[in-house]
Amino acid sequence: MTTTALPRERLAAPADLVAALEANIARVLRGKPGAIRHAVIALCARGHLLIEDVPGVGKTTLARALARSIGGSFHRIQFTSDLLPSDVLGVSVFDPKSGEFQFKPGPVFANLVLADEINRTPPRTQSALLEAMNDGQVSIDGRCFPLENPFLVMATQNSEEHYGTYPLPESQMDRFLLRIRIDYPSPADERRILLESLGRPEDELMRLDAVVSVADVRRLQDAAERVHLSPELADYIVAVAGETRRSPHLAVGVSPRGQLAWRNAARAAAMAEGRDYVLPDDLKSLAGAVLAHRVIPASPVEAVARSRQEIERVLADIIDRLPSPG
Amino acid sequence: MRFQAAHKLVTYLLVLTALAALGTTRAVAPGSALIFLVVLVGSFGVDAGNRRAAWLDRVAGPMRAGMGGLLAVIVWRIWRRMPDADLAPAFDLVLALLGYKLCYRRSHRDYVHIYALAFLLMLVASTIAATVLFMVTFAIYVVLATWALILFHLRREMEENYLVRHSAQAPSQKVGIGRILGSRRVVGRAFFGATFAVAVAVFAGAVAIFALLPRLGAGFVLGARASGNVIGLADEVALGRYGVFGSARHTVLFRATLPRLGALPDDDARRAAAEQLYFRGAVYDGYDRGRWLRSRRPELRTVIEQEGERAFIHEIGEPAGRNSLAGSERVEIEAVGIPAAVLFAIDRPIAIELPASHLGAAGSVRVAPRWSGETALRVGGDNSEGFVTLTSAHYVGYSRLQSMGPAGQSPSVPDAIMGSFQLEPKAREDYLAVPAGLPRMGALASSLGTGPNGAGDAPKIAAVVAWLRAGHSYTLRPPARPAGVDPVEDFLFDQPAGHCEFFASAAVLMLRAAGVPARYVTGFRGGEWNPLGGYIAVRDERAHAWAEAWVSGQGWVRVDATPPATGIARAGRFAETSDALDFFWSRWVVGYDLGRQRDLAHRAWRQLGQLTPAATWRRVVGGFGLLLAMVALGLALRRARRLQGQAEPTLAMAVGPEGRKRRPDGAIDRLYRRALGRLAGVGWPRRANETPHEYAERLRDAGLFAAGAFDALTDRYAEARFGGHASSDEVVAELGRTILAALSIATPGGEKTGRSP
Known part of the structure; x- marks a missing residue:
């Protein structure tokens, strides 16, 4: 066969890898398959994840479990109001022995970075991290230091607290591929957690083994890029983006970058499902997570939390109105 | 508009028309007509379940007794004048019954009675009236009656035959008819428009038959003798x-x-x-x-x-x-x-x-x-x-x-x-x-x-x-x-x-x-x-x-x-x-006979004949030909555009990201559309905003008999449509057999419920 059509058997492997990865994380983060899937999608689509939620629902657990499961390095940065860019990126120090400046890499140099409470730090530090996320490298003193590959930032922000915070500007929000909530587990899951978990959660995390290698993750990322998006679905993406720009409820609609992000996320989701093609269902299920933080509501005075629900409703309306492909 | 309201409105218009027809004869006493009109207006607000209806139900006993007394009086009046054929008390009788029925209309059966009584009024009026005014009311009556009967049959169907099952195991139940009749969504405005159009079309068709059918008459066939005055x-x-x-x-x-x-x-x-x-x-x-x-x-x-x-x-x-x-x-x-x-x-x-x-x-x-x-x-x-x-x-x-x-x-x-x-x-x-x-x-x-x-x-x-x-x-x-x-x-x-x-x-x-x-x-x-x-x-x-x-x-x-x-x-x-x-x-109506018909045809022919100079004919034929050609061209263009619309994705697919050759699988596409048509026919149309899988899931959740087979079809279809993986002909044929067999089982038996037995 001269065609380059991939046999589906070869792509079944990525789906198996994803399944193993998710099963492993689920051992410590119970009842949250959706959040786990989103994290995996962000990882496979070479994106980053913004988690907006109240403390204590397992944001850190998710990040650490993911890091342990891929056997990669993990750093956590607790953002505070006095954190400086160099605290994140690293600093050049003078080495009297060699008589040269030597670069001490900051916590951003890891496969998985948990940027906790990112909205507590001033914009200067925020942008340092966001630029690094975007470029995949850090430039200090005219020298470039490439970041790890794979590189996934999971930023959290507490959406309920506003005092003493520096909310991320909309233009920087769209550096994140997905914005999700974890939400409280269901009562049944909470009961199970209470009865079944032994000792401290940290101990459970420590017992987690790596189920895939960093190389496997790179393979997954490559595989996601090869997932087919039919022209019909590209039209659909364009149509939805167009509707968001026309909607009277939204001041700013989905940008081309947003469209690309939607496509990449849907490809990763399709791959996770074991498909080599995107379904309209992939796009629809990810629309809220990918698009909601990329549009600006028409009434800026509204509170962030309320406008978020508002925006998700507007997006759902738009998608409901448009005829589905197929 | 709610179905109930529309049905009621048409019924009242029908009754009013029958009353107007009776009015043209001047045979009914103005007092009786006035009382009836008051009852008519008063009963309009009475609907099953509202306060007025409840009040009427409470006083049903005395009301019935009163009606009985009234009927007795009217019958006595008719009896008293027996040798003379005085129709006025008979009208009162029908009007009284009609008024009673209008106040106590609760289900479709009462509507039948109303229609029958209105028809009786019309029938009596037709024997007395000879003015053209009566004919106007009669024409309106015919259209309204057709319309009302269409709506009535739908209502009866809903009240008697609509069943619903809330799960695959549960037995069928009658639907909550009040909810459907009161809903604005069950039948939309377009539906009323369409049923009215049907009524008008039926009337127009009847007029056309009246005008065009050769008017030979039974006498012509049987050679009967006239017995005139x-x-x-x-x-x-x-x-x-x-x-x-x-x-x-x-x-x-x-x-x-x-x-x-x-x-x-x-x-x-x-x-x-x-x-x-x-x-x-x-x-x-x-x-x-x-x-x-x-x-x-x-x-x-x-x-x-x-x-x-x-x-x-x-x-x-x-x-x-x-x-x-x-x-x-x-x-x-x-x-x-x-x-x-x-x-x-x-x-x-x-x-x-x-x-x-x-x-x-x-x-x-x-x-x-x-x-x-x-x-x-x-x-x-x-x-x-x-x-x-x-x-x-x-x-x-x-x-x-x-x-x-x-x-x-x-x-x-x-x-x-x-x-x-x-x-x-x-x-x-x-x-x-x-x-x-x-x-x-x-x-x-x-x-x-x-x-x-x-x-x-x-x-x-x-x-x-x-x-x-x-x-x-x-x-x-x-x-x-x-x-x-x-x-x-x-x-x-x-x-x-x-x-x-x-x-x-x-x-x-x-x-x-x-x-x-x-x-x-x-x-x-x-x-x-x-x-x-x-x-x-x-x-x-x-x-x-x-x-x-x-x-x-x-x-x-x-x-x-x-x-x-x-x-x-x-x-x-x-x-x-x-x-x-x-x-x-x-x-043109009473005296419309074979001679008139011939006369009309003759006149129409002459009118055509006046255009006769060959140039005019040529112009007519040419104009008609041009019109036909334009219509044909329009159709061809539309078809071409549709084909192009299908072809475009194919071209783009051919140069897909990996250069894979993808083409939509025509056979599976056709099969899927056919199955969609069948499902829509049994009351499960796919919504515009539903993806194929969402639709399949809805069918599965509803416990539809054919859902399993349809799931498989949806998978193959999506694969072909979005992934470009063509299914082999055998697979498609096999799928086709399964799905169509499943649907044909689901169709006749499950028509009313749309669910498995």
Whole structure:
């Protein structure tokens, strides 16, 4: 066969890898398959994840479990109001022995970075991290230091607290591929957690083994890029983006970058499902997570939390109105 | 609009229309109608489940008792007047039942009763009413009834047969009908529009069938004999007592269509010309003490020469070579209610033509001769005495118009009539007979210098008319004539005032005394031009009597001695319009027969024929061809665009990200569409915003029997559509068999519930 059509058997492997990865994380983060899937999608689509939620629902657990499961390095940065860019990126120090400046890499140099409470730090530090996320490298003193590959930032922000915070500007929000909530587990899951978990959660995390290698993750990322998006679905993406720009409820609609992000996320989701093609269902299920933080509501005075629900409703309306492909 | 509200509205409109139809007959008492209207309005707000309905249900017992009492009273009223057929109490009975039903309408059964009662009203009204107003209400009723019945059947279907199952295991239950009837979504505005359109279309179709189906009638097939109203005509006129059909009743007796008037420049000219027409009917030859009689002598008999559908009429002694229609006027007459058997036609008639339908359907109705140029319609053989009255018939008269000069110019100068004329000696004797007992009149005739041996006929006629007009006045209320004196003598010498009958009688008798053969004729003078209908309406107040005198070499000449009457007031605009509608109705609906049909087809053909020059035909054909070509081009373009729309993704797919060759799998695509169509047919259409998998999931959640097979199909379809993985033909064929088999099992049994058994 001269065609380059991939046999589906070869792509079944990525789906198996994803399944193993998710099963492993689920051992410590119970009842949250959706959040786990989103994290995996962000990882496979070479994106980053913004988690907006109240403390204590397992944001850190998710990040650490993911890091342990891929056997990669993990750093956590607790953002505070006095954190400086160099605290994140690293600093050049003078080495009297060699008589040269030597670069001490900051916590951003890891496969998985948990940027906790990112909205507590001033914009200067925020942008340092966001630029690094975007470029995949850090430039200090005219020298470039490439970041790890794979590189996934999971930023959290507490959406309920506003005092003493520096909310991320909309233009920087769209550096994140997905914005999700974890939400409280269901009562049944909470009961199970209470009865079944032994000792401290940290101990459970420590017992987690790596189920895939960093190389496997790179393979997954490559595989996601090869997932087919039919022209019909590209039209659909364009149509939805167009509707968001026309909607009277939204001041700013989905940008081309947003469209690309939607496509990449849907490809990763399709791959996770074991498909080599995107379904309209992939796009629809990810629309809220990918698009909601990329549009600006028409009434800026509204509170962030309320406008978020508002925006998700507007997006759902738009998608409901448009005829589905197929 | 809610289904319930719409159904109710249509039903009320139907009842109102039936009431209006009854109103046109004026047979129902206004009080009963008013009470019914109040009940009608009051009951509109009553709906199953609301406060008023609850109140009505509470008082149902007393209400029923009251209804029972009312019914008893009405039945007693009907019983009391039993020998007379008085319909008013019967109407009250139906109205009372209808009002009761309107207050207690809860489910579709009550609506059936309402429809039946409304139909009863309509049926009764139809037997009494004959005006065009009734027809308008009837047409509205037909459309509304069709519409209401469509909605009603839907409602019954919903109330009785709609079942729902809340899960695959649960048994079927009836749906909460109130929720559906009250919903705005179950049936949308478009649905009501569509059902109304269906009702109108049904009506239009019925009208088309009425117009186009050949109207042969059962009589034509079975050869049945007509049994019409058969009467004789009173063969005499008593001066001052009968003879005039009645005055100032404004009833249209017949309508005449005279094509010649159409050629006149405007309606005023036509109106003036119509006033000049004389319609001649009965002819009387004998006078006896204030009475005009027909002597029925054989030599006065009318001669009829049948030629196809036309009966040429002339009198014995008139030349037979007249049976040619050259130079004659064709007048179509619609008789509405002429209370006589004589056929009226414009003075003087030369032929009568009966439409084919009379000959065909009614068997042996034909133009029969009477006396002195009179004709009538006769049923049965020659020996039968019966003539048909013209309460509703139409026929065509061919006439030679005598001069249509300005009003009152008399005597009319006759047109030259072909041939030579000889009055039979015996008939001449009749027409010259002056009864004894008129001594003064004989003397007068001589004193006028018009004695039997005086000048020619024309000067004698002129002298008589001039003398009568000079000394006598016209009145519709003639003074009482003393007994024992001949009314004509009294009119001539003692009380010189009277109406046309006196003038005509006096003229005839004076002419006879002067030696000019004369006779007394009755008919109508002038008609009203109706510009809307394009015909002349003749009302009973136009009844007239005049004289005819025999002028040698010219034949019978009209002599109207009556002074010109003050113009008869024109009917009002409304009366004119309503009469035109009646005319249209009687001509194109009641009188719509095979002949009319042929006439209509003929006219349509002629209209086409007027365009005939070959160039026009070519233009018509060319225009039609061009239109066809444009339509074909439009269709082709649409198809091409659709094909292109399908082709575009294929091209883009061919150069997909990995250069894989992808093409939509036509077979699976078609199969999927087909399955969608089947599912939509059993009440599971795919929503526009649903992805294939969401749809499949919905079917699965609903427990649809075919959902499993459809799942597999959806997977293959999505694979082909979004992934470009073509399924092999065998797989598609196998899938097709499974899914179509599953759907066909689901379809007939599960039609009502759409679920597995």
